[in-house]
Amino acid sequence: MSKTINQHIETGSRYFKQRNWTPFDYQIRCWKAFLNRKDGLVNAPTGSGKTLALMLPAALKISEKKDRKPAVKLIWISPVRALAKQIHQVGNELIESLELPINCGMRTGDTKQSERKKQLKSPPEILVTTPESLHQWIANPNTARYLKKVDAVVVDEWHELGGSKRGVQMELALAWLRDKHSALKTWAISATISDPGQSAEILLGSEVRASEVEIVKADIQKEISIETLMPEDIFELPWVGHIGIKLLEKVAEKIKGATNTLVFTNTRSQCEIWYQRLLEQFPELAGQMAMHHSAIDEDIRAWVEEALHSGRLKVVVCTSSLDLGVDFRPVELIVQIGGPKGVSRFIQRAGRSGHSPGQPSRICFVPTHAIELLEAAALRDAVQNEIRERPEPHIRSFDVLVQFMMTLAVSEGFYPNDLYNLVKSTYSYRSVSREEWGELINLILKGGNALEAYSEYARAGIDSTGKIRVLNKKIARRHLMSIGTITGDQALVIKYRNGKKLGTIEEWFVANLRPGEVFWFAGRALELIGIKGNKVEVSRSNASQAKVPAWMGGRLPLSSMMSETIRAQLLKLVEQNTIREPELSRLKPLMDIQLERSAIPVKNQLLIEYYKSREGYHLIVYPFEGRLVHEGLAALLASRIAKCTPITFSIAMNDYGFELLSAEDWEPEKLVDKTLFTTDRLGEDISKTIAETQMVRRTFRDIAMISGLLFRGFPGREKKERHLQSSAALLFDVFDDYDPGNLLFLQAWEEVKTFQLEEGRIRKTLERIANQEWVFKRPGKFTPLALPLIADRLRDRLSSEKVETQLRRMMAEK
Structure with a gap:
């Protein structure tokens, strides 16, 4: 090692000693590898000092030489703004303590305009930002020039980005930065990487460079204490449900016994309900409890984070908005309401407690219904055996690529051949052919084959030098407003009459309210005054009863690892003499x-049940493969049965199985055989299934938004959700009729197969089923495994009869 590197390591050791800390071996390994100009991947438990493992050597390295012209030297990527804020604080504290002659700045969607102008004149040497804000910098020629001397990039929580389109965004940004500076060094940080080799390959875009990466795995065993809250009598827990309120008092006891608690829920609606019920049951928590989810205004969330960190709050009820990396040292306990559906997500949430080196994490699991105890046992088993999910990487996401092409065209422009070579250097797009590249160029120049007659889709042009550029200011502004890959239903802004903003709510929910009706939001009872444009005007209400808002797309699917582990728990129930x-x-x-x-299906068995009720005839199959796989299997099976006999089915599914409900008895023992579960012609059958549903149209709508074919509207003039849906449907039909080979159109079909129906898992499940013993039963009454599935379907159906009443009636039927 050079003398300078040794000096930097000594400086880092002194910094730690002054705080009565001792650097871990993995941290020193990171310091050495970073200072020796290596690419790397850091895998260490939550709360073990991963930020300082890279921020310290980076700050010291940058400080060696001060450039005359300001430029960004280190980009630190955070997937969420709350984590970016915390990293920014760590960076500034480090710089101030070591008296380094550099600056650490932050740029996210919440950065004030005055700070943005300041960064335009004098950018910080260390820039903490998000994937979307980095692309905003690339899109602006005034800021893009400051990125051409970037020496290193650190991507935090890489496991969170690597299996999403935001990860693809990062791949493209990294390729662009490497093109500007070939010596760029890239690092990633994660607490839950299951396949470091693949993660490094996605990060670096080259198998050669990935093989040379420094993979630093911390030799630290993070103790996770797991307790499942259960009643003394299992029959006190409901057989069905998704809220978990039956265990409210036990949760409250745990909260009272802890200094600080985070209560994690899986949906924003569940978050609102638990906050209200805790407050109703224990009013003494008023002033000591808050709520945190992504629809709440950023200023309110920032206050909650600060109050929790400083110890002013005892409880925060939250969603995944507090999953990642935010440093809450005072938090003693985590409560998880309902199954998190993934091992990595459970461990990530557990790590929010004891979020300091050497401190154990405590988490309480709260089942929302009795069968979720299977998930609790599976999670305990997975944590003990260090089982982790491997995220499915997104490849050939042409919507993200088209957006990136427009970003460069809005900025300084690009030469098609040069950009093609850059794109090919990424993991996601290395299979893109010249022909496909030509189609994408044609798409932004003319709108593609099907839309070339419409001038609004000709978004870019070619200048005299051969560069592709966007010169129309309106088109450029529209693009800048659309950068990002997170889509959802159109959201409206909730405001008081005085203009104070509370957050956002989806348009479809508010559209079903009348002025004067009251709903809960961010812990407040709000009375609807009216809707003006994209603003929902409200006033405070003293009502004790109110509607709970709902958001689309809230439920998480069961991961493949969890599916396997749950099936293993069933086997223990049957085969173990002593549990x-x-x-x-x-x-x-x-x-x-x-x-x-x-019956209880064991490892080599598939359970199939058939019932008759007042609703009709129910066929229920239990593969235990998760909601998304079951949705595909149910549609596939219904389609194949319909070829054998004329029959119509209603389909329902949950994480344990799926239901085919018909109005007439069709004697399934005669029709349901292993030919229905064959993998022969699977791709063709799945394509037909997709065509018969709305799945592909919903997916195409998101693709059209990301690629820029659909525009949500300018701030204050957002388009209505129904307008966006009709526009997306029109585009879909145009491509279907006149350009079925369009890459964005084909991508929609591929995404439904891969990520929604999970074709790969469906194929494996069918192969497993083909080799299993089938246990076919006709129970006289609905079983404990069947009722949660029935309940899910009943909740989605409009009826004047309460779900609980319907279920009690069905349980009594013979």
């Missing part, structure tokens, strides 16, 4: 009822 797991021991009386009425 050691407390969750399975408590669940056993309920599973005895399952055995009495039907």
